[in-house]
Amino acid sequence: MSDLCLIAGAGRLPELIAAAEPGVLVAVPEGATPGDLPLSLTFRLETLGSFLAELKTREIKRLCFAGGLTRPGVDPALIDEATQQLVPRLMAALRQGDDGALRTLIEMVEEAGFVVVGATDLLPELLPEAGVLGRVEPDDRAMTDIGRAEEVLTVTGPADIGQGCVVASGQVLAMEAMPGTEWMLASLAAARAGGPLAASLPDGGVLVKAPKPRQERRIDMPAIGPDTIWQAAEAGLRGVAVAAGGVMILDREATIAEADRLGLFLAVRA
Amino acid sequence: MSDLCLIAGAGRLPELIAAAEPGVLVAVPEGATPGDLPLSLTFRLETLGSFLAELKTREIKRLCFAGGLTRPGVDPALIDEATQQLVPRLMAALRQGDDGALRTLIEMVEEAGFVVVGATDLLPELLPEAGVLGRVEPDDRAMTDIGRAEEVLTVTGPADIGQGCVVASGQVLAMEAMPGTEWMLASLAAARAGGPLAASLPDGGVLVKAPKPRQERRIDMPAIGPDTIWQAAEAGLRGVAVAAGGVMILDREATIAEADRLGLFLAVRA
Incomplete structure (x- = not known):
């Protein structure tokens, strides 16, 4: 035992x-x-x-x-x-x-x-090394959106809100709150699928996840997996970026394969 | 002319x-x-x-x-x-x-x-004076949630995100982003109506709206109206609080009447 x-x-x-x-x-x-x-x-x-x-x-x-x-x-x-x-x-x-x-x-x-x-x-291998993991590279526009999202999370994290947000064309489309990443992406997918908002939302965008600075990492560590990539694609995003050392990737191979299949980038940010 | x-x-x-x-x-x-x-x-x-x-x-x-x-x-x-x-x-x-x-x-x-x-x-009368406007008073639990929401908005506002958030039992259920208050409340109403999340969300909660500190108030001032009250009720909230001098109430009489009809409080915070 x-x-x-x-x-x-x-x-x-x-x-x-x-x-x-x-x-x-x-x-x-x-x-x-x-x-x-x-x-x-x-x-x-x-x-x-x-x-x-x-x-x-x-x-x-x-x-x-x-x-x-x-x-x-x-x-x-x-x-x-x-x-x-x-x-x-x-x-x-x-x-x-x-x-x-x-x-x-x-x-x-x-x-x-x-x-x-x-x-x-x-399972230290759950924390990926910095770099682009799949075949798709984030372009300049995506890098700008990643930077803005990281800036936002730096501000929100210390207040114990959100481990993630979605930014498109410099604008914050969604902030993760208690209901979590999956709900945030599903809500965004629904908004983009139709209704009064659909036309006014900028297209594309990135999901960025990072731990809160005071987050108790022994219990509550952010994670992504193949489902996250699929949900990001459903929400019309162009890729996912996570903070190195702070976000787990569950089922790394399948996650990278899903990103490649759907044409999304998957970046681990130092 | x-x-x-x-x-x-x-x-x-x-x-x-x-x-x-x-x-x-x-x-x-x-x-x-x-x-x-x-x-x-x-x-x-x-x-x-x-x-x-x-x-x-x-x-x-x-x-x-x-x-x-x-x-x-x-x-x-x-x-x-x-x-x-x-x-x-x-x-x-x-x-x-x-x-x-x-x-x-x-x-x-x-x-x-x-x-x-x-x-x-x-139209200076669009900015209500501080106080409770309708018949329902926020109780202690609601006041605690209002305080937490105000704290959150103090942090997020300077980063140019959100003019509002929903807090229930001390937890941030939703943060307003580019899609606005109406979408935030509609998404929350949908999450509470059923699905895997419904049982895990704390009940009740408050919507708090406040301007961002650097917000250009001549063009872009937050506003609420009777619809906001109705949407808050649909999302299961117990009331709405806005910052005095910073949030307009459109159609004040109808907004207060809707709050009274639905049993929600409507507080203007000094």
């Missing part, structure tokens, strides 16, 4: 980690539907205290949070005795922005004696 | 100004569909030089830009002689963010000898 417990959220990342760590203990938030995983435990915030105690009896030393986790509600009736003393901090954490909430969660887990490891500590 | 030319964009504002300024000369961007206005002239950027010369012969001294204007493309084949010398600055302006583009346009018009007046110079 491994001394690692994988807290598995949505998406492909948990599967990649489980494949790389034989014998890992997998824990899934109650009610979530895990992917192709050796399911072992479920947990919920209301019983976090007894969940952590259970991990101790199983000789777990390291925790890895991987995949998308939604911010749960807390049902007071379900809080068990072992969790009672954690409740004030849990509730305060849930009222914070993402960065603050996750930092508090890590603190609590670490104070309980566990080491929190990031997905990229286990 | 008035010495004022109204450059009429989309929405209700041009009608309000035309009603307040008898004999005003109305000019509409070619291809736009004006509301209930005494139409007089059309113009396009490619012939801006001769348009301004025409205004001189009609003894126009003041220009008021009112209503939504979309950023037009420029067809080089349509540029006339009087506009030739303006082209480099026009093209540079169109590549800038909204604030920069509008500032350049105002500069060019002023250098041609016209005075640019803001809609609120002509």
